[in-house]
Amino acid sequence: MGVPPHPMCDKLGRHIEARNTIVDFLGWLEEQGIFLCNRTRYDFNDLWMPQTETRHQLAHRYLGIDEGDLEHERRALLDYARQLTSGGKEVT
Secondary structure (H helix, E strand, O other), X not given: OOOXXXXXXXXXXXXXXXXXXXXXXXXXXXXXXOOOEXXXXXXXXXXXXXXXXXXXXXXXXXXXXXXXXXXXXXXXXXXXXXXXXXXXXXXX
């Protein structure tokens, strides 16, 4: 069995500096009292709801990194590493 494919991990690796810059900037905005909100129309009025995504989730969304795929790849790589260190025996 070879190394599992991990395109999202590779993509994150290529964009880690940009991701960290975005996360830092979003943190700075919060320190300044500036918060992102989602706007919804309701009965011809605008409703402003706080953004519920984390800074990392927003950065990943901007960079096109699917967090579900990323987690799946990380788990597959971890399982692969465990199998290598266990001498190829199935690890549960």
